[in-house]
Amino acid sequence: MSSTTTGQRIVVLGAGYAGLTAAKGAARRHAVTLVAPEDRLLHRVRRHETAAGRGRDWPAVSELTHGLPVTHRRARAVGLDPAARRVRLDDGTGLEYDTLVYALGSRTAWHGVPGAEQHAYSAERATELRRRIDTAERPGTLAVVGGGATGIELATELAEAHPRWKVRIVASGQVGGVYSARGRAHVRRVLARLGVAVHENTTVTEVTPNGLRTTAGPLGADVTVWAASLEVHPLAAEAGLAVDEHGRALVDDRLRSVSHPDVHVIGDAAAVTVPGAGTLRMGCATALPQGRYLGGLLAGRTTEPFAFRYVVQCVSLGRRDGLLQVVGADDSMRPTVFTGTAGRLAKAAIVTAVLHSLK
Missing domain, CATH: 3.50.50.60 (FAD/NAD(P)-binding domain)
Structure with missing residues (x-):
């Protein structure tokens, strides 16, 4: 000491x-x-x-x-x-x-969905997921379950890195539903550009070794990634x-x-x-x-109560695109968004700042 x-x-x-x-x-x-x-x-x-x-x-x-x-x-x-x-x-x-x-x-969270924990990769198992894709005998279909930021980032990153794989994103509501109309529209454009199939308002009821059972019918998948919540x-x-x-x-x-x-x-x-x-x-x-x-x-450097206000939300959309969504102090969506290179650079700067702050 x-x-x-x-x-x-x-x-x-x-x-x-x-x-x-x-x-x-x-x-x-x-x-x-x-x-x-x-x-x-x-x-x-x-x-x-x-x-x-x-x-x-x-x-x-x-x-x-x-x-x-x-x-x-x-x-x-x-x-x-x-x-x-x-x-x-x-x-x-x-x-x-x-x-x-x-x-x-x-x-x-697996939410008690049968087969999810047994047959799907969570974000915590990102290294195992990478090995599974890299060692596959041939490209197949990859399903990402979850339409929030984590699911969107995984779907876009994987689709861009592995263009020979067919990638789909499955959400119980809207993909990117938390963002403003302009933000959601940009996310959809990027998903379309990367060839990601979008399945909205589709709840997964079971995960099997060969894909998903959902409220909208079965969806085939060789690899399933779970990013629901x-x-x-x-x-x-x-x-x-x-x-x-x-x-x-x-x-x-x-x-x-x-x-x-x-x-x-x-x-x-x-x-x-x-x-x-x-x-x-x-x-x-x-x-x-x-x-x-x-x-x-x-450490005795402050005695004031904790204070906080929101400013932005950001999400990566592959290596070439991103979304920076301006929000109010209460995290409510504002119309202003920064997309494309500006969104990507803003997200990269924020993530880099996180690492620097820890150092």
């Missing part, structure tokens, strides 16, 4: 955007134990590039925390006892804390923290659990409500500011 740190035991669960940022900020004043099984940053907003074989190794956690009093425990939290202020790890050991930062994020890890609810109907921990304006104030919850795992913005959606755009704020709060 450096001479500038206190004796307070701070444990951070999760080394994603929120957890890493909070750990680095808190380490300006405290010694921090960061618990995460990964040795490298999981650069989630670029998993579609990994799936298409265009990704690279992201920085090691040790590199991102170099020079700071942060101890990285490569383990997974499997139990939490708030009364004893103790975390149980999957290596059979435990950690006691004075302050806990819970930043376990979210994961792909996200869910939080159940650990917070299992430990008795107050959560909402989605399992996200309820927090106050300092990002403290409303039921256990010695536990701060940030990122996708937290239901953060901000005046003027509402309850924040999951994503890098909200996780990083929360981590930055909490790091400052724990």
Whole structure:
């Protein structure tokens, strides 16, 4: 422990955007134990590039925390006892804390669809998906389930990287339905240009080794990618923290659990409500500011409540195109969009800034 740190035991669960940022900020004043099984940053907003074989190794956690009093425990939290202020790890050991930062994020939700988890690749398995496509005897049909940003990015990236494959995107509602009319229209144009077949208002009822069963009939697929939605890890609810109907921990304006104030919850795992913005959606755009704020709060650099407002949403559309959608402070769509090269460069700049902020 450096001479500038206190004796307070701070444990951070999760080394994603929120957890890493909070750990680095808190380490300006405290010694921090960061618990995460990964040795490298999981650069989630670029998993579609990994799936298409265009990704690279992201920085090691040790590199991102170099020079700071942060101890990285490569383990997974499997139990939490708030009364004893103790975390149980999957290596059979435990950690006691004075302050806990819970930043376990979210994961792909399968929604109980038969065969989905067994026969589909989630974004978390992007490397396996890349190998499956690269080792196929011949090109086939690839189905992406999910019409949100993750599904759109995967469909466009894969279609561009593998033009001999037939790619289809399947959505229970509209593809890109969250965006403005101009934004949705641009997404549809790019999908058409890349030859991606669009199946909207089509709910998947089962995933099989040979494709999908849907409310609109069967759809063949040699490879299925599942990008329907996200869910939080159940650990917070299992430990008795107050959560909402989605399992996200309820927090106050300092990002403290409303039921256990010695536990701060940030990122996708937290239901953060901000005046003027509402309850924040999951994503890098909200996780990083929360981590930055909490790091400052724990280091004593701020005492103000957490504040946030939305500015834009962005989505990659292959390597040559993108969409930057201007939004209001409450994330409501505005008519203004930037597309094509401007949209691509804006998205690339934002993603690069994310990485630089972590360094």
